[in-house]
Amino acid sequence: MTAPEAAGGIPGARPVAERRLHPVTPFRRAWAPVAVLVGWAVHDPDQAQEQLTRLTSTMLLAGLAVLVPAASLYGFLSWWFTHFAVTDSELRIRTGLLFRRTAHIRLERIQAVDVTQPLLARVAGVAKLRIDVVGADKKDELAFLGEDEARALRAELLARAAGFAPETAHEVGEAPARELMRVPPRGLALALVLTGASWLSLAAALVVPPVLWLATHSVWTVLATGVPLLGGAGARSAGRFVAEYDWTVAESPDGLRIDHGLLDRTHETVPPGRVQTVRIVEPLLWRRRGWVRVELAVAGSSNSLLVPVAPRAVAESVIARVLPGVTVPPVLARPPRRARWCLPVWWRGHGIAVTDTVFAARHGLLRRRLSLVPHAKVQSARLTQGPWKRLWRVADVHVDTGAGKTVTARLRDAREAAALLHAQAERSRTGRRGAGPERWMS
Numbered sequence: 183m184t185a186p187e188a189a190g191g192i193p194g195a196r197p198v199a200e201r202r203l204h205p206v207t208p209f210r211r212a213w214a215p216v217a218v219l220v221g222w223a224v225h226d227p228d229q230a231q232e233q234l235t236r237l238t239s240t241m242l243l244a245g246l247a248v249l250v251p252a253a254s255l256y257g258f259l260s261w262w263f264t265h266f267a268v269t270d271s272e273l274r275i276r277t278g279l280l281f282r283r284t285a286h287i288r289l290e291r292i293q294a295v296d297v298t299q300p301l302l303a304r305v306a307g308v309a310k311l312r313i314d315v316v317g318a319d320k321k322d323e324l325a326f327l328g329e330d331e332a333r334a335l336r337a338e339l340l341a342r343a344a345g346f347a348p349e350t351a352h353e354v355g356e357a358p359a360r361e362l363m364r365v366p367p368r369g370l371a372l373a374l375v376l377t378g379a380s381w382l383s384l385a386a387a388l389v390v391p392p393v394l395w396l397a398t399h400s401v402w403t404v405l406a407t408g409v410p411l412l413g414g415a416g417a418r419s420a421g422r423f424v425a426e427y428d429w430t431v432a433e434s435p436d437g438l439r440i441d442h443g444l445l446d447r448t449h450e451t452v453p454p455g456r457v458q459t460v461r462i463v464e465p466l467l468w469r470r471r472g473w474v475r476v477e478l479a480v481a482g483s484s485n486s487l488l489v490p491v492a493p494r495a496v497a498e499s500v501i502a503r504v505l506p507g508v509t510v511p512p513v514l515a516r517p518p519r520r521a522r523w524c525l526p527v528w529w530r531g532h533g534i535a536v537t538d539t540v541f542a543a544r545h546g547l548l549r550r551r552l553s554l555v556p557h558a559k560v561q562s563a564r565l566t567q568g569p570w571k572r573l574w575r576v577a578d579v580h581v582d583t584g585a586g587k588t589v590t591a592r593l594r595d596a597r598e599a600a601a602l603l604h605a606q607a608e609r610s611r612t613g614r615r616g617a618g619p620e621r622w623m624s
Contacts, residue, residue, distance in 0.1 A: 200265040200276075204308045204326045207264075208257035266324055273313070273339065275322060285322050289342045291315050293456055293480075294437075297332050297449040304447060311335060340436045340451075359432035359439050362503065363489070363496055370426055373491035376467040378549075380419045387411035426490040433503055440488070452488065456480050457504050458559045458583035460488070462497065464550040476501060479585040501554070508556055511535035511542045517593035520574050524593060534591040534602075539613070541581055541606065543591040553589040555581055557613030563606045565599055572596075579603055 259279050266275045273287040294314035303309060308326035315322065327335065337356040374380055391408035398404075427444035438452040459479040468474065474497045476489040488504065489497050498510050514533030521529045531547030541560065544552045560581050567577040577599040579591045594602065 200267040203261060203264055203266075203324060204328050204331075205261075206306050206308055207326050208254070208261040268335075268338065268342070275324065287313060287315055287322060289339065292339060292343045293453045294451045295336045295339050296321075296451065297336055299329070299443075299447040301445040309333075313339070357434045357436050359434040361430060361432045362438075362500055363431050363492060365426070365429040365490055365492065367423075367427060370429070370491060371423060373468065373473060374419050374423055376471075377418070377465055378467060380415070383411070383415035383418050387415045422490075426487075429490050431489065431500055438488070438500075438504055452478065452480060452504060458555070458585035459587050459589060460501055460505060460554045462494075462501075462510070462552040462554070464552075466548045478504070479583065479587045505540075505554070505556055508540045508554065509537070510552070510554065511537055511540070514542065514544050514552075517576065518595050521576050521593035523574050524571055524576060529593055532592045534594065536602070536605075536609075541589065541591075541609075543581075543589050545590075545592065555583055555589050557606075557609040559583050560606065560610040560613070563603055563610070565603045567596065567599075579606075581606065 256279070260277075263279055263282075264275075264277045266273065268274075272289060273285075273292075275285040275287070277283050277285075292313060292315055296312045296314070298310045298312060299308075300310070303326060306326075307329050309329045309332040310323055310325040311327055311332050312321045312323045324332075324335075326332075333356060340357070387408065390411060391404045394400075394407055395404050424444045425446075426442055429442040430440070432439045432441075436451060436453075440448075440450040440452065442448055457478055457480050461477045461479075463475040463477060464473075465475075468491075472494050473491050474489075474494050475491055476487075476497050478486055478488050480486075489500055492500070501510065502508065514535045516533050517529055521532075525532075528547050531545055531550065533544040535542045539556060541555045541557060542552060544550060561584055562582045564580050564582075565577050566580065571577060571593075575596045576593045577596045579594060579599050579602050581589045581591075583589070591599075591602070
């Protein structure tokens with residue numbers, strides 16, 4: 183390969199050496215043919231069982247003698263034909279055994295670079311690099327790299343995205359981080375116990391299967407219903423505990439870093455300036471302890487959780503880091519009393535507050551959710567009012583953000599809603615004018 187070709191076909195560009203993934207990768211990819219057979223068996227279990235009963239020991243051994251080498255060869259070839267390279271302006275990934283695919287990821291459009299380590303990957307000392315890009319629904323990934331190589335490549339990509347020269351990006355290294363908070367395992371376990379959804383899922387898993395057995399006397403009906411219910415209950419409790427174990431939030435020049443996971447360890451980054459909405463969730467049983475959960479909507483990123491559980495004061499201090507200059511409004515205005523004719527009882531769970539920096543709307547009576555949208559992140563605002571709401575002189579104000587999310591202030595007085603709509607347009611315009619940079623290490 184000539185120098186221009188290695189550099190992406192740009193005459194005069196410096197040569198770029200293409201690199202391969204870690205040698206352990208073929209063992210992971212060799213499972214693909216086996217996964218196809220397992221998928222077929224799950225899709226058509228009756229046919230699979232019929233075919234298995236026809237197999238003799240000789241046929242089974244012959245099949246394994248063909249399947250194992252074929253799977254091994256597939257894993258090796260798919261690894262051999264996968265390359266990646268970092269040029270002056272992009273990360274290039276070439277994959278494909280029969281059908282070739284080349285991904286050109288512009289460095290300035292990278293929004294987050296996450297390092298994840300499944301359990302077996304941690305044992306093998308390798309990691310997966312996942313890249314979030316603006317405008318892409320699916321993350322590109324490099325699986326697997328050596329653990330040190332993955333962290334070094336992540337630091338280089340972030341340095342390049344921040345505007346460092348290619349010859350100095352290798353020397354920047356991983357930016358230092360200062361820990362802001364850590365969720366203790368005991369606190370996380372107690373919080374999950376006090377989550378009503380977990381108990382409802384467990385109750386459904388314990389009650390529904392016996393009822394179905396009494397009604398149908400069909401084992402398959404009970405299993406088809408009970409197994410998903412038990413799986414859902416486990417995901418809401420044990421699954422969340424495993425995923426959110428040792429949740430740590432740290433601050434660094436490249437954004438907020440989040441590390442978590444008991445079995446699969448994940449290292450994520452919340453890019454600065456890309457957070458569109460922050461939502462503070464208060465389950466009913468958490469209020470006496472003053473605990474909250476903080477969720478995010480980030481443009482160009484799938485990261486959606488900032489804090490799984492923390493005292494409100496600690497959570498607000500972390501929010502101040504991800505949304506500089508934004509404070510959580512202490513008091514929210516409820517809808518007028520006549521709004522009860524549009525939404526009986528639940529109208530009390532709605533509220534709104536508008537400050538110089540943020541549009542805040544709350545909904546929910548038992549499980550409260552307070553959404554915060556900085557004025558600079560508002561893309562559009564609109565007012566809706568149906569016939570019944572028009573009769574009672576109330577309206578809803580919707581605020582749309584760049585992450586495709588909408589925050590709604592419901593059941594506001596009609597005149598207040600109209601004034602709020604016009605004022606929000608001006609706040610958004612002035613907010614964008616004074617917004618800070620959205621690049622790393624700026």
